[in-house]
Amino acid sequence: MDRAEFQRRNGIIGRSPEILEIVDTIRQVAPTDITILVTGESGTGKEVVARAIHAASRRSERPMVTVNCGAIPEGLIESELFGHERGSFTSAVEQRKGYFEVADGGTVFLDEIGEMPAATQVKLLRVLENGEYSRVGSSQVRTANVRIVAATNRTLEYEVQQKRFRSDLYFRLRSVNIHLPALRNRREDLPPLVDHFVQEVSAKNGIRFAGFTNDATALLMDYDWPGNLRELKNAVESMLILENGKRLDAGTVQKYLKGRTTVVTERNLPVVTNKSVEQAERELIYRALLDIKSNLIELKDLLNHPGTAETATEAAPRNNGSNGNGNLSLDEMERKMILTALERHSGNRRLAARDLNISERTLYRKIKEYGLQE
Numbered sequence: 227m228d229r230a231e232f233q234r235r236n237g238i239i240g241r242s243p244e245i246l247e248i249v250d251t252i253r254q255v256a257p258t259d260i261t262i263l264v265t266g267e268s269g270t271g272k273e274v275v276a277r278a279i280h281a282a283s284r285r286s287e288r289p290m291v292t293v294n295c296g297a298i299p300e301g302l303i304e305s306e307l308f309g310h311e312r313g314s315f316t317s318a319v320e321q322r323k324g325y326f327e328v329a330d331g332g333t334v335f336l337d338e339i340g341e342m343p344a345a346t347q348v349k350l351l352r353v354l355e356n357g358e359y360s361r362v363g364s365s366q367v368r369t370a371n372v373r374i375v376a377a378t379n380r381t382l383e384y385e386v387q388q389k390r391f392r393s394d395l396y397f398r399l400r401s402v403n404i405h406l407p408a409l410r411n412r413r414e415d416l417p418p419l420v421d422h423f424v425q426e427v428s429a430k431n432g433i434r435f436a437g438f439t440n441d442a443t444a445l446l447m448d449y450d451w452p453g454n455l456r457e458l459k460n461a462v463e464s465m466l467i468l469e470n471g472k473r474l475d476a477g478t479v480q481k482y483l484k485g486r487t488t489v490v491t492e493r494n495l496p497v498v499t500n501k502s503v504e505q506a507e508r509e510l511i512y513r514a515l516l517d518i519k520s521n522l523i524e525l526k527d528l529l530n531h532p533g534t535a536e537t538a539t540e541a542a543p544r545n546n547g548s549n550g551n552g553n554l555s556l557d558e559m560e561r562k563m564i565l566t567a568l569e570r571h572s573g574n575r576r577l578a579a580r581d582l583n584i585s586e587r588t589l590y591r592k593i594k595e596y597g598l599q600e
């Protein structure tokens with residue numbers, strides 16, 4: 227199978243040198259059992275790559291099991307991965323196979339690996355080093371027969387530096403690292419991608435699309451695509467469906483691009499500006515402040531109880547509401563940011579968490595903490 231055919235079969239559209247190189251790497255490593263780490267911003271196609279690796283491997287007849295490490299509650303992740311014996315913990319009424327057993331002979335795709343709790347990281351390392359694991363509540367050693375592909379949109383090097391991710395596991399994982407560049411850094415892929423998504427959406431919805439004006443195309447090519455291919459796909463879908471397939475001009479297209487507004491200049495050409503820069507900056511500052519806050523709480527706790535710093539953030543007393551100066555406290559800001567993100571995504575927690583740059587698990591915890599829902 228040549229490269230073009232491989233791309234077509236696996237739905238990997240793109241003609242930039244970066245994508246072509248990635249496709250070649252996939253073709254080269256897929257038939258082996260080597261562990262692969264796929265990195266890249268959200269929406270760049272990490273899952274598409276993982277699927278292509280599995281499909282082109284000798285394991286393709288067996289299942290690929292996807293595990294979203296960021297969505298499984300911390301207390302359950304080991305039993306989900308490795309299975310458990312009956313009665314090993316309160317709710318374990320039945321014995322249960324873990325994903326490593328379910329995927330036997332196939333591939334385990336560990337998505338959002340950067341969110342994996344430290345205790346589980348140790349166990350994963352053991353599987354990677356000698357294929358061994360045990361069910362929760364059992365000492366019987368089992369042998370895994372799976373290929374592992376992991377993905378993250380975090381910079382694992384930074385997570386290692388911050389001591390949130392084990393360095394030995396990181397080195398083990400990144401023996402082959404496929405990094406997907408952001409869409410704005412491979413603009414040559416935009417035309418074929420737009421075509422592809424237009425065709426896909428038209429076919430699926432029976433739309434006869436009348437095309438883009440030149441201005442509209444220029445706008446699409448020039449836009450930053452912070453949400454990468456996912457954003458592009460969604461934008462094309464919304465535009466084609468909501469505009470009923472009619473010919474799209476720049477003014478219409480810009481309505482569908484995140485956080486952008488049109489300023490009409492004297493020449494009457496739409497100029498795209500970033501409406502939400504101010505908002506984004508404010509959120510960045512909040513985020514930095516929140517980081518400082520949790521560091522301070524941890525420090526304080528460390529000083530008060532040396533040697534028991536682990537759950538410092540959780541144990542520290544919360545100061546809710548206004549701080550007396552008429553300013554919002556950090557908790558209140560955080561609460562507001564979460565509410566705004568949830569609203570923006572009509573309550574979709576996965577998307578809200580992504581927006582806030584926190585894991586779904588953390589978002590669940592915070593929603594509970596602030597009593598925002600349920």
Ligand SMILES: Nc1ncnc2c1ncn2[C@@H]1O[C@H](COP(=O)(O)OP(=O)(O)OP(=O)(O)O)[C@@H](O)[C@H]1O
Binds near residue numbers: 239268269455
């Ligand atoms: N090269 C590509 N050609 C065509 N479609 C693609 C390509 N890469 C990604 N897509 C599409 O873009 C969307 C996002 O891709 P995917 O889910 O793989 O991203 P991701 O990197 O896993 O994102 P996240 O980090 O948010 O999970 C999907 O609908 C996928 O089908």
Ligand SMILES: [Mg+2]
Binds near residue numbers: 337
């Ligand atoms: Mg993904």
